[in-house]
Amino acid sequence: MVARTAMNTGTRRMTTTIEVLTLAQLLSPSFPVGAFAYSNGLEAAIAEGRVTTAEQVQDWLEGILMHGSGKADAVLLNVAYRAQVVEVSEIDASARAFAASKERLLETDLQGAAFCETVAQVWGLSIERLTYPVALGRAARLLGLDAELTTAMYLQAFAGNLCAAAMRLVPLGQVDGQEVQLALKPICLEVAEQVKTAELDDLFSCAFASDISAMRHETQYSRVFRT
Amino acid sequence: MVVHDISLTPSPKMQRAVGKLALRVASDGRYGARLADLREQGSFRSIFPRPSGNSLDAVLLNTAGGVTGGDQFSIHADVEAGASLSLTTQAAERIYAAIGEEAGLVRNRATVAPEACLHWLPQETILFEGCNLDRRLDVDLAEGAGALILEPLVFGRGASGESIRNGALRDRVQITRVGSPIYLDGIQMSGDLTEQLDRSVIGGGARAMASLIYVGTDAEARLDPLRGLLPDTGGASMTRSDVLVMRLLAIDSYALRQTLLPILKLLTDDSIPKNWRL
Numbered sequence: 001m002v003a004r005t006a007m008n009t010g011t012r013r014m015t016t017t018i019e020v021l022t023l024a025q026l027l028s029p030s031f032p033v034g035a036f037a038y039s040n041g042l043e044a045a046i047a048e049g050r051v052t053t054a055e056q057v058q059d060w061l062e063g064i065l066m067h068g069s070g071k072a073d074a075v076l077l078n079v080a081y082r083a084q085v086v087e088v089s090e091i092d093a094s095a096r097a098f099a100a101s102k103e104r105l106l107e108t109d110l111q112g113a114a115f116c117e118t119v120a121q122v123w124g125l126s127i128e129r130l131t132y133p134v135a136l137g138r139a140a141r142l143l144g145l146d147a148e149l150t151t152a153m154y155l156q157a158f159a160g161n162l163c164a165a166a167m168r169l170v171p172l173g174q175v176d177g178q179e180v181q182l183a184l185k186p187i188c189l190e191v192a193e194q195v196k197t198a199e200l201d202d203l204f205s206c207a208f209a210s211d212i213s214a215m216r217h218e219t220q221y222s223r224v225f226r227t
Numbered sequence: 228m229v230v231h232d233i234s235l236t237p238s239p240k241m242q243r244a245v246g247k248l249a250l251r252v253a254s255d256g257r258y259g260a261r262l263a264d265l266r267e268q269g270s271f272r273s274i275f276p277r278p279s280g281n282s283l284d285a286v287l288l289n290t291a292g293g294v295t296g297g298d299q300f301s302i303h304a305d306v307e308a309g310a311s312l313s314l315t316t317q318a319a320e321r322i323y324a325a326i327g328e329e330a331g332l333v334r335n336r337a338t339v340a341p342e343a344c345l346h347w348l349p350q351e352t353i354l355f356e357g358c359n360l361d362r363r364l365d366v367d368l369a370e371g372a373g374a375l376i377l378e379p380l381v382f383g384r385g386a387s388g389e390s391i392r393n394g395a396l397r398d399r400v401q402i403t404r405v406g407s408p409i410y411l412d413g414i415q416m417s418g419d420l421t422e423q424l425d426r427s428v429i430g431g432g433a434r435a436m437a438s439l440i441y442v443g444t445d446a447e448a449r450l451d452p453l454r455g456l457l458p459d460t461g462g463a464s465m466t467r468s469d470v471l472v473m474r475l476l477a478i479d480s481y482a483l484r485q486t487l488l489p490i491l492k493l494l495t496d497d498s499i500p501k502n503w504r505l
Contacts, residue, residue, distance in 0.1 A: 048459060050427050063428030067416075097401075097408035101464035101472070204397075204415035208436055210428050212474050215462025219454065 015146045022143060023150055026136070027157040029164075032118055033111040033132070035157070039165040039225035040069060040107065041214030046169045048216065050209065054176040057166045058183055060210070061159050065187050068207025070158055072098060073108075073133040074151050074191050075198040080130075080137030081147045088130070088138060094200055095131040100211035103218060103227035108132045115139070152192035159184045165225060244291035246271035246300045252283050254309035254343075259283070263307065271300065274317075276501065282311035282346070284500060289320060294333065296325025296359050304337040306345050306372075313346035315500035319381070319480075320349070324357025330395065333362040339372035344443075347376040348491065348500055351435070351480050354382050354420070359395040366402045368409075368442060374402070375494050379437040379487065381480040382420055390421035402440060409470055410440050433460065433476035435483035441494055446471040449494060456489050481505070 029035065042060065045051045051060050064070045076095050083091055099105035112132035119125045119139045127138050133154070140150040163177045172180075195202070205211065217227060248271040251264035260283040267273060270291035276284055287302065294300065306312045325331060339345045345366065354360065368374060378400065383389035395417040402410040416423060424430030441449060446469045453463050453473065461475035473490070477483035484505060491499045 060428045097411035204413040206414050212462040215464040
């Protein structure tokens with residue numbers, strides 16, 4: 001599925017292989033946003049016994065991608081992608097107000113700041129300090145990358161990062177981790193398709209237990225992750 | 228699409244209901260708050276049980292007996308400089324089965340002036356099978372304004388073993404300070420709500436959920452005492468230096484209320500509206 005048509009910028013065009021490579025770079029674990037330090041509250045969910053098996057990891061991540069912070073990030077990315085420059089700060093303010101807890105805000109703020117700094121230095125993009133999905137949406141727009149592909153790859157990177165976190169914390173084997181990510185691919189595609197025309201008013205989350213876990217992580221006694 | 232058998236639909240009425248309440252509360256110097264303006268329309272009524280103290284207490288009644296598809300309800304509260312308003316509901320609000328595609332619309336908003344305070348403490352909103360609710364609460368705070376906002380939601384009456392196999396909910400809460408968002412929440416659920424609530428990442432089997440926001444210069448000092456009152460299905464956090472948020476899941480509305488009462492007592496300095504009891 002390398003070549004695909006896209007209508008996101010209003011003109012029909014083909015996604016080129018170089019765009020896929022650029023996205024793979026932007027969303028690679030080696031891109032210096034420090035994604036490995038954040039668990040989105042999963043560490044607390046594991047510590048409190050809400051998530052203990054590979055099946056439960058998959059169900060948790062599926063819920064986050066379809067109904068929780070993953071979906072909300074996908075909405076923000078797409079709204080930011082389509083926005084006029086003057087609208088970006090309002091979108092970013094909404095992203096910050098929507099953060100469910102102090103650590104959720106930290107996670108999106110610090111990763112976003114690191115992302116903005118790096119794309120400014122490497123690609124010469126002028127992006128102010130933005131939350132992570134808003135920053136990625138802007139960068140994708142400025143680099144002419146397809147919004148739907150960017151969203152799907154962002155969601156896969158998001159899920160992959162949380163799988164890596166789960167593999168450090170529970171007896172989730174290397175193979176299990178890859179199987180979970182394989183199973184989540186259709187969901188990444190589905191959500192990326194759903195949010196193509198999303199507006200700020202489509203910013204929702206009903207992954208209540210995930211948000212509560214993110215809050216409870218703040219007082220967790222022994223922590224490996226920052227969130 | 229599910230076709231509702233009208234004879235089985237537990238709707239208390241077939242006509243659209245409209246209810247509007249607009250109130251303005253002003254400071255009366257050292258005598259506390261007073262009602263400066265009140266407008267009631269349609270099925271909304273309000274009573275003011277305790278006209279003394281620093282805060283005006285308002286209790287809202289919906290004489291329509293609930294909300295169903297096509298209904299339109301709104302509350303608009305203005306709290307003027309130095310005044311305090313505590314608003315609650317006489318009873319839990321029931322969201323009955325909607326016939327057809329139209330949602331019941333609830334549009335509430337409040338403005339809170341400098342040195343003023345709003346306690347928005349409605350009793351539970353109970354969703355029933357077939358519900359379709361589209362609700363929005365917008366609160367704009369001035370610099371130096373305080374607020375305590377609670378929205379408790381109950382998904383069917385757990386004690387009666389009810390489930391919601393087909394329902395729709397859109398619920399938005401936005402709090403701005405001088406126009407800029409400081410808190411934004413949105414819930415969108417549709418279809419089999421009970422099945423979704425059984426998922427560990429959503430409700431872990433809970434049938435009741437509450438969101439709470441406390442805005443005030445003493446918010447941070449309230450965090451640890453609040454955490455001490457939470458079971459392991461609840462969490463609290465500071466999203467800004469003066470914004471405390473809490474989210475709580477519970478097995479049913481009784482358990483939710485059991486946890487909420489001491490929390491409200493803490494955050495209102497023991498001035499909970501009188502109809503908030505077990």
